[in-house]
Amino acid sequence: MSSTRWEITFDGITYRCIKCGFCCSCKYWRIYLSYFDYLKLREDYSHYIEDVRGSYFSKRLKVGRRGCLLLTRDNLCRIQIERGYSYKPTMCKLFPFSFRVKWNGDFLLVIRHYCRGIRMGKCSEEMIRHAIECCEELYLDQLEEIRLMGMETSTRCKLDEREYITWEEREELGRYIFSSASLEDLSRRYREVANLNIGGEVAYIKRRIERNIKSKRLTVEREIIRYLGELNKREIFRKLPLKDELYRLIKIGVELSGYRDVLKGEGIIDLKLLKGILCSLKEVRSP
Ligand code: SF4
Ligand code: SF4
16 A cells, blocks of 8 residues: 555445446446556457546546446446456446545545445455555556645634634544534534534434334434534535534435435435535425
8 A cells, every 4th residue: 555644534334336337327427547547448448438638537438328338238347247357447446435635635535325335334454455556546646736736725724704723623623523422412512612503403303213214213323423424524515614514514414314224315415415416505405
């Protein structure tokens, strides 16, 4: 593994590929090829490759109505069948993982919850190592440029419209809030840290869990808190003052509590985040 610092954002979540083919047919992303992917594939698969401009890559796979043209009717990858796993594009091998840049320039390894094989559990070290190697292989010498562009240049960020805190403090506060063992605890910490009253949202979430979930309610409650903590680590809302971010996260918790299967709900929310829908929060219902 490289000397670059990587932080895992999704502790408690793992996946097992169920070969559903969703990642090969999803409309919302494309498979870009590293230079080495292109060298491997250009002879036998040139018909499936097209040029692209304005991205870190100059080549990508073509898509049709069913997504990747190399996806067989049995949801299998033609490249893997014909040439073996090592020939698959790096971006395909990386899924369902991806990465972001943290405020301090470290890399954040994230998992895409809309992979259909997502489940509770722990990723093996080998799985994590493989994902990081794929990220590094895919972007190679561009990784440093991505890091510099993605990190914060100021030392401080907003707590609210008037008060500033350091990025370290913000991270520490997020860790404290989302290590809550229950929704009541979360509510108490929201008030303590940010003077935010989320009592109404918490009561609403609990009512919904009571209504929708027959057993393991505490597990669901904890999973909702874990997922919100994951989003906080991913720092998707980090340009906002911390209080605004916390407010948005609890609204996402409200949305999540509407799904009987919380992991499936996380997948749907992740897809909305990918499409930018939840950044405006138009789709998040209030209690
Ligand atoms: S979406 Fe997930 S489970 Fe489905 S084929 Fe892709 S990696 Fe496997
Ligand atoms: S190349 Fe194979 S693994 Fe990659 S998107 Fe196409 S079918 Fe899926």
